[in-house]
Amino acid sequence: MDSLVFDTSALLNFGHRGDLAALLKKLSSEYKYFTTPGAQAELTDPERKQFYTAFLREYFTVQSATTPQFDLPTLARLARILDPGEITVLTLAREIKGIAVLDEKAARREAGLLDLRFTGTLGLLHQGLQRKWFTDAECLARVVKLCDARFAIPRPTVGQSFTDYFAVLK
Amino acid sequence: MGDIIHNLHTRLAEVRALVSLSQTTLAGKMGVSPSLISHWEKGTRTPSETQLLDLARHLGITLDYLLNSEIRPSFQCRARVTSPQRDAIDQTLLDASMQVHAVDTAYRLAGKIPQPFILRADFGSTEALPSVTSHLRDTLKLNRRVTLDELKQALSEWNIFVFDWAMPRDLSGVSFRGAFSAIFINHLQPPTRRLFTLAHEFAHVVFHLGRDNAAGKDRMETQVSIASHRDPLEKQANAFASEFLMPRSDLEALVAKHKDRLRDPAMLEAVARNFNVSRDAIFYRLTQLEFFRWSDKSAYFGGTYPLPDAPRVRVAECKNIDSQVDARFRDTALSLYQEEKISTGKLAEWFFTPRHVVEEYLAELRQSKEQVISDEPAQNHEGEAAGVA
Numbered sequence: 001m002d003s004l005v006f007d008t009s010a011l012l013n014f015g016h017r018g019d020l021a022a023l024l025k026k027l028s029s030e031y032k033y034f035t036t037p038g039a040q041a042e043l044t045d046p047e048r049k050q051f052y053t054a055f056l057r058e059y060f061t062v063q064s065a066t067t068p069q070f071d072l073p074t075l076a077r078l079a080r081i082l083d084p085g086e087i088t089v090l091t092l093a094r095e096i097k098g099i100a101v102l103d104e105k106a107a108r109r110e111a112g113l114l115d116l117r118f119t120g121t122l123g124l125l126h127q128g129l130q131r132k133w134f135t136d137a138e139c140l141a142r143v144v145k146l147c148d149a150r151f152a153i154p155r156p157t158v159g160q161s162f163t164d165y166f167a168v169l170k
Numbered sequence: 171m172g173d174i175i176h177n178l179h180t181r182l183a184e185v186r187a188l189v190s191l192s193q194t195t196l197a198g199k200m201g202v203s204p205s206l207i208s209h210w211e212k213g214t215r216t217p218s219e220t221q222l223l224d225l226a227r228h229l230g231i232t233l234d235y236l237l238n239s240e241i242r243p244s245f246q247c248r249a250r251v252t253s254p255q256r257d258a259i260d261q262t263l264l265d266a267s268m269q270v271h272a273v274d275t276a277y278r279l280a281g282k283i284p285q286p287f288i289l290r291a292d293f294g295s296t297e298a299l300p301s302v303t304s305h306l307r308d309t310l311k312l313n314r315r316v317t318l319d320e321l322k323q324a325l326s327e328w329n330i331f332v333f334d335w336a337m338p339r340d341l342s343g344v345s346f347r348g349a350f351s352a353i354f355i356n357h358l359q360p361p362t363r364r365l366f367t368l369a370h371e372f373a374h375v376v377f378h379l380g381r382d383n384a385a386g387k388d389r390m391e392t393q394v395s396i397a398s399h400r401d402p403l404e405k406q407a408n409a410f411a412s413e414f415l416m417p418r419s420d421l422e423a424l425v426a427k428h429k430d431r432l433r434d435p436a437m438l439e440a441v442a443r444n445f446n447v448s449r450d451a452i453f454y455r456l457t458q459l460e461f462f463r464w465s466d467k468s469a470y471f472g473g474t475y476p477l478p479d480a481p482r483v484r485v486a487e488c489k490n491i492d493s494q495v496d497a498r499f500r501d502t503a504l505s506l507y508q509e510e511k512i513s514t515g516k517l518a519e520w521f522f523t524p525r526h527v528v529e530e531y532l533a534e535l536r537q538s539k540e541q542v543i544s545d546e547p548a549q550n551h552e553g554e555a556a557g558v559a
Contacts (some may be wrong), residue, residue, distance in 0.1 A: 008515060066220070106516070
């Protein structure tokens with residue numbers, strides 16, 4: 001079974017922003033979910049502290065990498081542009097050979113440079129569509145919900161399908 | 171970059187000394203042996219990513235600051251500070267040092283170099299102060315009455331970064347001068363006092379800092395201003411701030427015009443408001459002019475400012491990005507974010523702001539930009555929209 005290592009943005013999108021727990025439940029037959037103490041520490045909103053404590057407890061294993069994965073020059077470069085949550089997610093993803101779930105473009109670019117496998121919230125939503133767990137309209141409704149919750153993605157245009165929307169973004 | 175990494179061990183020792191942690195104490199906090207810390211500082215062993223992040227957390231710094239140390243402010247806390255303020259002030263200085271580092275990193279990533287502040291002057295005599303002050307006021311293109319925002323803006327235009335942070339109550343301000351200049355003022359104090367502190371720290375930058383050889387390309391000299399200490403440089407900075415905000419000649423004209431009516435507390439309050447300073451400041455200034463005597467103070471003042479205590483760790487938590495973060499640094503950092511060179515979390519780290527506050531701020535920025543776009547009138551250049559319609 002493959003492992004998904006979630007960064008803070010993805011946790012927020014699957015949590016209160018997109019309310020995508022149903023997708024997590026469906027995907028749990030294929031993946032184990034991880035996040036890191038560094039990513040967890042960035043869930044700073046005091047009004048949602050209880051929600052995320054329960055959310056992480058129900059779906060995620062929170063752990064750090066136990067062995068060095070990057071040399072110091074690489075780590076110094078990452079430290080310049082990414083926060084500790086993203087760095088620990090990349091490190092853990094490399095250690096457990098998992099897939100990093102990243103919704104920040106800077107982090108996705110670095111994951112690519114480091115030859116790590118990565119996806120994002122919309123990529124996982126697309127998997128849900130491919131497996132026919134959700135209809136195109138349901139996926140699109142989730143995207144609109146993410147936009148309404150102020151996740152920084154373009155709002156779908158009128159009449160656009162999720163498939164088209166995802167293809168354009170990709 | 172190679173040199174920076176090569177010097178990780180010395181950097182680690184430097185930061186540990188800055189936060190006054192022994193190897194044994196740090197080892198105890200991290201759950202490792204003191205000899206391992208010693209090996210890291212000698213460079214005979216290298217910490218893993220997890221250990222480095224743990225190190226940074228226990229030292230109260232960011233990993234970026236630990237690993238990328240081009241700018242190294244030198245801290246010279248000139249006043250004796252008694253516990254428990256000492257710990258909070260040390261942490262604030264570390265925060266300030268990290269902010270200076272973040273400014274440097276942001277500018278490098280943006281392909282820019284922060285410009286140095288070029289003005290320098292000798293303090294000279296107290297008699298010469300009005301003309302020196304007047305010259306500096308003219309150079310900064312400021313009126314004789316200055317507001318906090320005007321002075322922030324003027325200093326920013328002259329390449330001094332200004333941060334308006336929550337800091338421990340006894341710490342009024344911190345200033346840096348080196349490869350670039352930065353001033354930190356205590357957001358927990360009233361605007362009138364912050365204005366005075368900003369002028370005071372500006373005096374340190376102009377008259378006192380960056381005069382020895384240690385301050386230069388990669389070393390920032392620091393002045394830390396603690397309330398109520400007797401350092402001669404602090405006295406000079408106070409004298410400059412007084413003249414800068416309350417010119418002697420203006421006050422003498424006021425005294426000549428209003429005479430004893432100035433002794434009315436309401437009148438004193440009005441004069442203070444006119445100069446954008448506190449009643450304390452105007453009282454002290456008028457005492458210097460021998461209009462008041464020190465013994466008159468009890469008739470005008472009943473106590474001190476009720477300042478809340480700042481949190482102990484990462485004291486510089488900003489809730490209002492627009493008013494607390496230096497505008498030029500904020501715009502540079504936001505450009506980097508919009509160009510997708512840094513992440514949201516990095517922006518939060520640089521702004522000393524909780525992530526959810528930054529996310530709200532970014533969302534509002536996006537919303538206001540969309541609003542501007544939707545409010546813009548349709549283009550009507552020759553042969554364009556109108557012709558097509």
